[in-house]
Amino acid sequence: xxxxxxxxxxxxxxxxxxxxxxxxxxxxxxxxxxxxxxxxxxxxxxxxxxxxxxxxxxxxxxxxxxxxxxxxxxxxxxxxxxxxxxxxxxxxxxxxxxxxxxxxxxxxxxxxxxxxxxxxxxxxxxxxxxxxxxxxxxxxxxxxxxxxxxxxxxxxxxxxxxxxxxxxxxxxxxxxxxxxxxxxxxxxxxxxxxxxxxxxxxxxxxxxxxxxxxxxxxxxxxxxxxxxxxxxxxxxxxxxxxxxxxxxxxxxxxxxxxxxxxxxxxxxxxxxxxxxxxxxxxxxxxxxxxxxxxxxxxxxxxxxxxxxxxxxxxxxxxxxxxxxxxxxxxxxxxxxxxxxxxxxxxxxxxxxxxxxxxxxxxxxxxxxxxxxxxxxxxxxxxxxxxxxxxxxxxxxxxxxxxxxxxxxxx
Amino acid sequence: xxxxxxxxxxxxxxxxxxxxxxxxxxxxxxxxxxxxxxxxxxxxxxxxxxxxxxxxxxxxxxxxxxxxxxxxxxxxxxxxxxxxxxxxxxxxxxxxxxxxxxxxxxxxxxxxxxxxxxxxxxxxxxxxxxxxxxxxxxxxxxxxxxxxxxxxxxxxxxxxxxxxxxxxxxxxxxxxxxxxxxxxxxxxxxxxxxxxxxxxxxxxxxxxxxxxxxxxxxxxxxxxxxxxxxxxxxxxxxxxxxxxxxxxxxxxxxxxxxxxxxxxxxxxxxxxxxxxxxxxxxxxxxxxxxxxxxxxxxxxxxxxxxxxxxxxxxxxxxxxxxxxxxxxxxxxxxxxx
Numbered sequence: 001x002x003x004x005x006x007x008x009x010x011x012x013x014x015x016x017x018x019x020x021x022x023x024x025x026x027x028x029x030x031x032x033x034x035x036x037x038x039x040x041x042x043x044x045x046x047x048x049x050x051x052x053x054x055x056x057x058x059x060x061x062x063x064x065x066x067x068x069x070x071x072x073x074x075x076x077x078x079x080x081x082x083x084x085x086x087x088x089x090x091x092x093x094x095x096x097x098x099x100x101x102x103x104x105x106x107x108x109x110x111x112x113x114x115x116x117x118x119x120x121x122x123x124x125x126x127x128x129x130x131x132x133x134x135x136x137x138x139x140x141x142x143x144x145x146x147x148x149x150x151x152x153x154x155x156x157x158x159x160x161x162x163x164x165x166x167x168x169x170x171x172x173x174x175x176x177x178x179x180x181x182x183x184x185x186x187x188x189x190x191x192x193x194x195x196x197x198x199x200x201x202x203x204x205x206x207x208x209x210x211x212x213x214x215x216x217x218x219x220x221x222x223x224x225x226x227x228x229x230x231x232x233x234x235x236x237x238x239x240x241x242x243x244x245x246x247x248x249x250x251x252x253x254x255x256x257x258x259x260x261x262x263x264x265x266x267x268x269x270x271x272x273x274x275x276x277x278x279x280x281x282x283x284x285x286x287x288x289x290x291x292x293x294x295x296x297x298x299x300x301x302x303x304x305x306x307x308x309x310x311x312x313x314x315x316x317x318x319x320x321x322x323x324x325x326x327x328x329x330x331x332x333x334x335x336x337x338x339x340x341x342x343x344x345x346x347x348x349x350x351x352x353x354x355x356x357x358x359x360x361x362x363x364x365x366x367x368x369x370x371x372x373x374x375x376x377x378x379x380x381x382x383x384x385x386x387x388x389x390x391x392x393x394x395x396x397x398x399x400x401x402x403x404x405x406x407x408x409x410x
Numbered sequence: 411x412x413x414x415x416x417x418x419x420x421x422x423x424x425x426x427x428x429x430x431x432x433x434x435x436x437x438x439x440x441x442x443x444x445x446x447x448x449x450x451x452x453x454x455x456x457x458x459x460x461x462x463x464x465x466x467x468x469x470x471x472x473x474x475x476x477x478x479x480x481x482x483x484x485x486x487x488x489x490x491x492x493x494x495x496x497x498x499x500x501x502x503x504x505x506x507x508x509x510x511x512x513x514x515x516x517x518x519x520x521x522x523x524x525x526x527x528x529x530x531x532x533x534x535x536x537x538x539x540x541x542x543x544x545x546x547x548x549x550x551x552x553x554x555x556x557x558x559x560x561x562x563x564x565x566x567x568x569x570x571x572x573x574x575x576x577x578x579x580x581x582x583x584x585x586x587x588x589x590x591x592x593x594x595x596x597x598x599x600x601x602x603x604x605x606x607x608x609x610x611x612x613x614x615x616x617x618x619x620x621x622x623x624x625x626x627x628x629x630x631x632x633x634x635x636x637x638x639x640x641x642x643x644x645x646x647x648x649x650x651x652x653x654x655x656x657x658x659x660x661x662x663x664x665x666x667x668x669x670x671x672x673x674x675x676x677x678x679x680x681x682x683x684x685x686x687x688x689x690x691x692x693x694x695x696x697x698x699x700x701x702x703x704x705x706x707x708x709x710x711x712x713x714x715x716x717x718x719x720x721x722x723x724x725x726x727x728x729x730x731x732x733x734x735x736x737x738x739x740x741x742x743x744x745x746x747x
């Protein structure tokens with residue numbers, strides 16, 4: 001019999017708050033290799049379970065197992081490891097630079113390196129990502145110069161964005177990286193539009209949309225799924241579920257749907273969940289989704305199950321809302337450690353080489369940092385001009401802005 | 411020269427643009443097979459195919475958001491928002507995305523889109539089919555805002571907007587679609603076929619953005635107007651016998667300040683007319699600019715005639731609408747001041 005008493009308001013709560021013992025026992029982790037790999041032409045209705053499972057390739061002993069394994073050579077995996085290690089070192093140096101007052105703001109990718117680094121390798125030249133602020137690995141893995149990223153972070157005289165954008169809101173058309181807005185979710189439907197344009201133009205390029213678990217609550221997420229589904233747009237719809245939207249646990253955005261991937265099912269979009277801390281699994285699923293898009297089979301929704309090991313941003317203190325040890329308890333481990341162990345198991349890597357690589361990478365990042373700092377930091381040295389503030393809003397500066405620029409004395 | 415309605419002129423502008431440039435695509439709610447609720451896109455899908463003119467889901471943020479992505483790819487989308495009153499879900503995409511993409515990426519990505527939307531009242535559309543939200547666009551850095559007042563301009567301005575490298579809001583006064591409505595709602599409207607401004611040349615031409623037009627030369631007082639209010643002002647000038655110089659702004663941003671200043675310095679008086687609500691309306695900006703640039707030439711306070719600061723009512727439409735009687739009173743008072 002249903003409870004017909006006084007109505008009660010429901011507000012979901014995470015399992016544990018600061019002071020408690022982290023507990024992820026309610027997060028079912030399927031065995032690596034246990035989720036089938038369907039043909040890309042599969043009828044989405046027959047793989048609904050993929051939206052509730054987790055595709056994993058690396059098992060606990062570092063072996064790559066199951067139907068999603070075997071796509072990458074050891075050289076490609078070694079390159080992937082280097083990309084993730086570079087991103088982590090880059091983050092550490094830039095976080096420190098922010099603390100030293102060399103810039104106003106920073107956002108780390110800590111713990112989520114596999115998602116963007118592996119995804120990038122599933123795309124082809126000319127494809128376009130519409131990223132959020134936590135996919136710097138797309139640039140690192142594509143060989144975008146670290147110095148240029150740092151120049152942007154420092155808003156210095158060599159900043160390609162002329163000091164107009166918050167740190168880490170990069171833009172590089174050449175590297176398939178759409179200008180980051182700083183708004184949330186707006187880019188999701190834009191990615192679908194870009195993909196529609198590619199199809200309208202009978203091109204072969206595809207788009208990748210990116211969003212976090214929290215921002216899936218925005219209406220732009222819904223409109224993106226409607227448009228992608230309606231026009232069968234060649235787009236990969238990525239949801240990075242890192243468990244936390246600043247201080248808000250993912251249950252607030254997810255509601256009763258069980259998983260974020262399940263959001264795609266009502267749109268008839270094949271929807272898969274993948275272990276976001278497993279470089280091989282991320283790459284394999286991304287490749288599957290990209291092939292579908294490129295084969296006129298339409299969009300795929302992919303939820304990357306991961307954990308934001310760091311703070312939301314340099315302005316955030318996670319100890320105020322989650323246990324400090326929660327990151328260590330996260331059942332999917334650390335993406336760098338897991339790939340390292342796999343490469344050691346393959347016999348192509350060792351602890352010694354790893355330590356040596358860490359030192360080399362740190363050296364490379366510091367060299368880049370020194371070069372960037374020679375062009376200035378936010379409050380010292382070379383910086384974009386006041387004139388740059390007025391330029392580039394329109395292709396041709398309208399009269400009212402010309403007058404204001406004159407008033408400003410530049 | 412052929413005479414066309416404003417609807418036909420707008421359709422012709424898209425037709426000409428789509429024929430010249432395969433990158434131009436047109437979509438929106440009911441825009442494809444049916445040709446739009448006001449029929450502005452009628453026949454375009456049959457002529458150019460479903461890839462270039464198609465129906466969109468009822469999602470204004472989706473329409474504008476996808477258009478931004480298409481523009482970033484390299485297409486030139488010209489999308490329709492069915493009524494300007496429906497644009498609010500797309501406002502985030504317009505103001506924080508379309509408007510700033512060139513600036514924030516330092517030209518790495520640009521956003522050459524046109525967002526067409528019927529604006530203004532006078533059709534008993536009530537509060538959700540009558541609004542004039544132009545000031546919400548002119549307040550945004552990075553957008554251009556255009557309001558044509560006749561078929562000739564509508565075609566030339568729309569082609570210019572489509573060819574513009576930046577995002578343009580194109581507000582179509584729906585009460586002018588079929589004729590130059592002057593606010594006398596109890597009289598039949600003269601169709602565009604009987605008006606010289608209904609003459610619309612075939613083929614390609616542009617009317618440049620940022621240039622106003624003097625609709626009625628005069629020496630006694632300057633009237634700044636756009637859209638439907640151009641004809642209301644003309645009626646008011648004729649009925650009061652005041653020798654008003656009526657300036658049709660055509661583009662609100664960029665604004666043709668030079669034409670405004672030259673006229674007000676000549677007449678020494680200025681009345682600003684718009685259908686949108688008064689407070690923080692575009693007339694406030696115009697009034698400030700006139701004061702800043704023409705203060706020592708002014709013989710009287712600058713006056714605004716606008717929609718009352720209420721939602722657009724249904725039954726009281728003609729009490730709300732700033733018609734020729736109200737504009738005429740403002741002309742007389744400003745002349746007597």
